[in-house]
Amino acid sequence: MTDRGAMRGLDQWRQRLDRWVLLVPYACLAGSVALSLVADAFRLLPAKPFLWGLALSVVAAAWLAWFVTLHPQWEHRRGLMAVFFLGHLLLIFLLIWVNPLYGFYGWTGYLVLVYALPGRWRLVGAGAVACSGAISQIGGFDTLTALNGRIAFAMVLALNLVIAVGMTHLTTATHEQSNRRAAMIDELAEANERLEAALQENAGLHAQLLNQAREAGVLDERQRMAGEIHDVLAQGLTGIVTQLEAADAARSRPNDLCRHLDTAKRLARDSLAEARRSVQALRPQNLDAAALPDAIDEVVRGWSRLNDVTAELITTGTPRPLLPEIETTLLRTAQEALANVARHAGATRVALTLSYMEDLVSLDVRDDGTGFDPEAPLAADYPGGYGLNAMRERVIRIAGRLDVESEPGAGTAISARVPAIAQGAAA
Ligand SMILES: Nc1ncnc2c1ncn2[C@@H]1O[C@H](COP(=O)(O)OP(=O)(O)OP(=O)(O)O)[C@@H](O)[C@H]1O
Ligand SMILES: [Mg+2]
The missing domain is CATH 3.30.565.10 (Histidine kinase-like ATPase, C-terminal domain)
Known part of the structure; x- marks a missing residue:
């Protein structure tokens, strides 16, 4: 697999994980409804009617479903996501107002803010979620009416803030680092691809050069052979033809006839020897x-x-x-x-x-x-x-x-x- 392929696989895996993580709020909501039902049945805690909580839970589930599950493509629309987060936060506060046990659902605000808010806004969001958490942990809004309750709230909120802000900071830093790493790996993969393409192009050029060199060699050798054929064979044959024609004309003069025939024979022998040497690319016999x-x-x-x-x-x-x-x-x-x-x-x-x-x-x-x-x-x-x-x-x-x-x-x-x-x- 190429680097780019591995990155794409990692990305898909991360997206699948994000989708699963975004199902967690539904589970927490269902758990909170179940808890408040039990608490209501046994009158364990002072709370508003169970049905109010149930109705708000349905709205919260619909809110989540509309903004996240049904429209995952809205993730990058900042304005819409801010509206979604604020609505989610409001519902958390309302649910905790109905029954502090909904604080179990309230912590999902942390998950949602990483999904919905950019950069520094996450810290602000984390502060607000910590606030809802602290209220549920001290037993709900009713506790805030007494001074003791408000002191307890301040202490619990401080602790929640430290943990929430610290965790959000860490998550954001990790997120940014992994984004930077992903971008770096992407750049590396791209550079690798470019290098591979350059190497392939080089190999192509090399093959082309080899081919050209081979063709030039063939052409050179062809020219050499043509030169040799002209200088050795053609000249030899021209000389032989001239001598044979002279011999033909000297039929009545036996001495001249023999001389021309001898010369023609010698020329033929010399040309043959030269032709052999040419084939072997040797230098002329002389x-x-x-x-x-x-x-x-x-x-x-x-x-x-x-x-x-x-x-x-x-x-x-x-x-x-x-x-x-x-x-x-x-x-x-x-x-x-x-x-x-x-x-x-x-x-x-x-x-x-x-x-x-x-x-x-x-x-x-x-x-x-x-x-x-x-x-x-x-x-x-x-x-x-x-x-x-x-x-x-x-x-x-x-x-x-x-x-x-x-x-x-x-x-x-x-x-x-x-x-x-x-x-x-x-x-
Ligand atoms: N010494 C010379 N005196 C007169 N004309 C010449 C002389 N050398 C060359 N030429 C002229 O130049 C032409 C080209 O010569 P070149 O040697 O290239 O061809 P060629 O002798 O006609 O044929 P081949 O291909 O068999 O050599 C000749 O046809 C001839 O007209
Ligand atoms: Mg010539």
């Missing part, structure tokens, strides 16, 4: 066997041989091993830039510069080919157009930048700048 400048140089030489275009690599600065991701990115940039030159530029010369600076490494690939407008959008039905974007994404992923400078008829310059993070520095 980089495993050599340092970055040598690996790029090997690619440049092979490309130059294959495409019969002059190409050379110049390395400046002091070459040093860099993080595998950085070296792989630069190698792939060189490969795609060269592949583009071969496919689109119709160049006669390509110059590559690999520069090692203090914090940066840059790779520039310049050709003297046809050039193009980098801002011009590709035709919607153009089947390619992935290479430059993939190149840029790769470079950006390692916090670098890629610039493409070109215009029709003026060749093309591709420049990648990446941070020079030494191998092992990430740890």
Whole structure:
């Protein structure tokens, strides 16, 4: 059960108890009627006729029933409750005037005042009830006519007042304390509920974040795979197709035919090996066997041989091993830039510069080919157009930048700048 549920249970229990307590006056009234009947039958005490008491008792019971039992919702209507208490008190005095034995009913005034009167008014009410109690205890109003009776009344009243005021004070304090405690428990329960809601919201956000991180991871991996497929498989297949077409055209020249077929076979083997490494997320084979400048140089030489275009690599600065991701990115940039030159530029010369600076490494690939407008959008039905974007994404992923400078008829310059993070520095 929650705190709020427990509080509600406690409240219901208290209300049920209050309802039972409010039945006590009826019982006391019935007891008083019975006592006065016996006293009347045996003439035990001087009293007014029994029937007067009985009639007043019926009025008192009806008064209680109307204001409390039948209309419990009036409990918080201060004015009505004051009227009810005053009527109840008047009836007590009248009943005691008829027969002092009704003092047995009179003490229920204390119960009623806690129910009907607020705060300090309870003390005033308690004083009045104590007065009625003292009169009944000294034997009724008749006793007050003698001096002795009045002295006895004063003493008994004093005692009654001390007890009544003390008890009322205590009851009021306890009541207020329990009200404050109930309010505090209510506040605590509310704070708990808010905390629980906040925790639930947090858990929801956490799950959402995890989901987003997972999706970002999946997207990242998908981009990596797409890049690898483009740079490794598509380029390899393009080269093989070119060689097979050349072989087809060289059917009458057995030497050339064999050369093209051999190249196609080698390309197929290399591409297969590279594809396997891509699946295992390993770095390119060239980089495993050599340092970055040598690996790029090997690619440049092979490309130059294959495409019969002059190409050379110049390395400046002091070459040093860099993080595998950085070296792989630069190698792939060189490969795609060269592949583009071969496919689109119709160049006669390509110059590559690999520069090692203090914090940066840059790779520039310049050709003297046809050039193009980098801002011009590709035709919607153009089947390619992935290479430059993939190149840029790769470079950006390692916090670098890629610039493409070109215009029709003026060749093309591709420049990648990446941070020079030494191998092992990430740890
Ligand atoms: N060196 C270059 N010389 C001339 N045009 C180029 C050069 N590099 C790129 N381009 C132009 O830019 C376009 C986009 O190049 P990108 O590499 O993105 O796609 P693609 O090579 O056409 O196809 P793929 O997706 O197979 O790489 C090319 O279609 C070409 O028109
Ligand atoms: Mg391309």
